[in-house]
Amino acid sequence: MEAIEAKNLRKSFGPVTAVDNVSITIPEGGIFxxxxxxxxxKTTTIRMITGVLIPDTGTVQVLGTDVDKDPLTAKLKMGVIPENGTVYSDLTAEQNILITAKFFGMDRASRERRAGEILARLGLEERRNDIVRTFSKGMRQRISIACAIVHSPPVLILDEPTTGLDVYSRRLVIDTVRHMSEQGSTILLTTHNIEEANALCSMISIINKGKIVATGSPEKLKKTFDTSRYVEISFDQPVGPGLFSAPGITRAEPWGDKWRVFTDDPDRAVKHLASASERDHLTIVSIATSNPTLEEAFVRLTGDV
Ligand SMILES: Nc1ncnc2c1ncn2[C@@H]1O[C@H](COP(=O)(O)OP(=O)(O)O)[C@@H](O)[C@H]1O
Ligand SMILES: [Mg+2]
Known part of the structure; x- marks a missing residue:
């Protein structure tokens, strides 16, 4: 059984097709x-998966339960942190968690034990009795996450959980996502932050203009565009472009105080650069080879290049 199976989701708002035939299959375990x-x-897709928005076409199953036909059962299997996390501003940090636990039918002892555990994990222990209204955005987001994980959901769905957060809150949110994953929850998160996706996710789908344009592990997506390799090098004195004319080097451009030397064969290019600088009595100050990045894949897939 898949954790999430979304098939052919479409949603238009007037003339805008926000989601255009998106299908995603997320097996149990891992961070997607x-x-x-x-x-x-992204948000429109998440809202359809979590049963907040009815798709124009398509179906969603969460751990085998159809979200449209049996929304209550489906929702019990999910913890959801929407784009603008919802918290009760007039309650304290702890009351927010306790009341959510009650909605999920947890008994008093487990509500209290779990609330204590989560407050500590999210760095909120000292503020447990303070009214949420006074909290910063990062603290509110931590409460939102605390409420979403209180019933240890097998599927955790977060819409841009770290966007706009301070460094400390962001760290705690990411640690909590990793912890939930280690505890066996399947995670689906959205992000526009490439580094975050690279660091956290075992699988990624890249979405652009309502359509999925690529799916794979971060490493696989990087390799899709493994063609533009270069060597970045600097010397102790100015050099001319002639230094770089050699077999295997496609072109070289000045790049700040360095040169970018484009090549299909970095090994060959580096060996040429070493022997040419030896010959010309140049000292190499720095040298680095590029690795394909997820950013490159992302820009190629979503940009107009
Ligand atoms: N309730 C809505 N009414 C009208 N247009 C919407 C609504 N929600 C989203 N859209 C439009 O749908 C597109 C996708 O939005 P969204 O799903 O929020 O994208 P993302 O989360 O990736 O930033 C955008 O063009 C947005 O303006
Ligand atoms: Mg969004």
Whole structure:
């Protein structure tokens, strides 16, 4: 059984097709990232998966339960942190968690034990009795996450959980996501932050203009565009472009105080650069080879290049 199986989701708002035939299959375990620029359709997809928005067409199953036909059962299997996390501003940090636990039918002892555990994990222990209204955005987001994980959901869905957070809150949110994953929850998160997707996710779908344009592990997506390799090098004195004319080097450009030397064969290019600088009595000050990045894949797939 899949954790999430979404088939052929479509949603239009008037003339705008926000989600255009999106299908995603997320097996149990692992952290699945939904990566795309602003306006790509991430939130609309998440809202359909979590049963908040009815799709124009398509179906969603969460651990075998159809979200449209049996929304209550489906929702009990999910913890959801929506784009603008919802918290009760007039309650304290702890009351927010306790009341959510009660909605999920947990008994008093487990509510209290779990609330204590989560407050500590999210760095909120000292503020447990303070009214949430006074909290910063990062603290509110931590409460939102605390409420979403209180019933240890097998599937945890987070829409841009770290966007706009301070460094400390961001760290705690990411640690909590990793912890939930280690505890066996399947995670689906959206982000427009490529580094975050690269660091957290075992699988990524890249979405652009309502359509999925690529799916794979971060490493696989990087390799899709493994063609533009270069060596970045600097010397102790100015050099001319002639230094770089050699077999295997396609072109060289000045790049700040360095040169970028493009090549299909970095090994061959580095060996040439070493022997040419030896010959010309140049000292190499720095040298680095590029690795394909997820950013490159992302820009190629979503940009107009
Ligand atoms: N309730 C709505 N009414 C009208 N247009 C919407 C609504 N929700 C989203 N959209 C539009 O759908 C597109 C996708 O939005 P969204 O799913 O929020 O993207 P993302 O979360 O990737 O930034 C955007 O063009 C957005 O303006
Ligand atoms: Mg969004």
């Amino acid at each position: 990232g939904f990566l795309g620029p602003n306006g790509a359709g």
